[in-house]
Amino acid sequence: MSKDNFVLSTGYLKKVVPLLMKYQVSATPTNYALWYTYVADADTDLSKEINESIQATGTLSEVQCDQLYQSHFADKKVKEADDFQQSLQALALEMGNTMQDTLKDTDTFQSTLDKTFSQLARVGEETLSMDETIAVVRSAVKGSNQIRQSTSFFKNQLADAQKEIERLKETLAQANEEALNDALTGLFNRRAFDAELDALASKPPPKGFSLLICDLDHFKSFNDTYGHLMGDQVLKLTAKRLSDYCREGIQAFRYGGEEFAILVPNRQLNGACRVAETIRASIDRLVIKDKKTGKKLDNISMSIGVAQFEKGEKIKSLIGRADALLYEAKSLGRNRVMPIA
Structure with missing residues (x-):
């Protein structure tokens, strides 16, 4: 240097x-x-x-x-993902080749057995010399030893593969645990929400911040009627709408199931409620269609509880207040924001 x-x-x-x-x-x-x-x-x-x-x-x-x-x-993380995928591919290829070899040996042994039993069946029909009988038995024993070695090798390969699968599962579990994004919706996940909320509470923005807890209405009924695949599409569409409002520091998170959380910095309660009402109206306008039939499905709506962080407040208290307002919105008929701005 x-x-x-x-x-x-x-x-x-x-x-x-x-x-x-x-x-x-x-x-x-x-x-x-x-x-x-x-x-x-x-x-x-x-x-x-x-x-x-x-x-x-x-x-x-x-x-x-x-x-x-x-x-x-992200070069390192991309490389780790590539290495993980290559390990799975190599494992699948190795197991596939070993299985093919074992099946081939099994077919050969089956052919040997068929031939042996056919020859042994002649004992009751015609006379076989002792040498011929011994030769038939030796052939069967040789084939038996070959298939035993082949299956033993395959068994060992399966044991090694099981160990490798367990290692890869641990690697994947650790990667999922460390990830900050929800795999289905692409939004930040609950782990990221907890970390971000803790950071905001420990050092609030100049004008404070507010928390929105959002829940899709009658989502279980929608899933039961149209299936979980269609339900997943609704969650993705909802996440896309929420992402559209992630500007000026606003962040959206998948809180769990059909529930979402939104952090709105530098907004007093009235301002955060206006953001929530805009989001609610946007979700209410979503048009859900079955791609196979083109049929329009039931409308989706969202209820939202809004709470403003109070200086020195415990995070658990803030979430509890937002949750209580969410349930109040549900009890008043759903598809609304509480408190009313």
């Missing part, structure tokens, strides 16, 4: 550490790489996204840092 580059990188270091402290971001290698790139202005798109988040919420949370890192520095 040249002296000029050393001086330059040292200057970036002096800028990165204060930013991590200012926004209360953990000094992990991934976060350091993210903010180093930011202060170096080495990625225009990354800098723009960070600036927009800071402008909207006054900070950049751990969840957002992780999301930005994955989108801008």
Whole structure:
């Protein structure tokens, strides 16, 4: 490294550490790489996204840092995914080849047995010499040994494959646990919601924030009537509508099942209720059709409870208040926002 580059990188270091402290971001290698790139202005798109988040919420949370890192520095994760897929393909190919070999040996042994029994059947019909009888038995024994070795090898292969499958399952489970996105809808998942809500509560934006708990009405009945595949399509469409309103720091999460959570920074209760009403009306206008028949299905609606974070409040209390308002909306006939702005 040249002296000029050393001086330059040292200057970036002096800028990165204060930013991590200012926004209360953990000094992990991934976060350091993210903010180093930011202060170096080495990625225009990354800098723009960070600036927009800071402008909207006054900070950049751990969840957002992780999301930005994955989108801008994801080579390692992509490689891990490719390695995982290649391991599965190699395992399937190896097991397939071994099975084909074993089946081939089994066919050969079956042919040997058929021939042997045919020859032995002659004992009752005609006289076989002792040498001929011994030769027939030896042939059967030889075939038996071959198939025993083949099946034994296949059994060992199955045992090894089972171990490899268990390892891959653990790898996949860990990847799913570490992921921040819901696989079906593409929204942030519950793990990301918990982390983001904790970050907002510990350092609220200048004008505070509000929580929206949203639940699709009569969704179980819809699933029972039209099937879970159609239900999944509804969840995806709903998530797409929610994503359309994720601007100015607003973030949407799949909270669980047909329930969603939305964090609205820098909005007082009335403003958050207006956001909720806009979302409710948008979901109410969704047209659900069966792609096979073209038939229009029952309308989907959403009930929403809105609660504004109170300084010093416990997260459990905030969620409880939003949940209570959601159930009040349900009890009043659904397809509405509570409290009424």
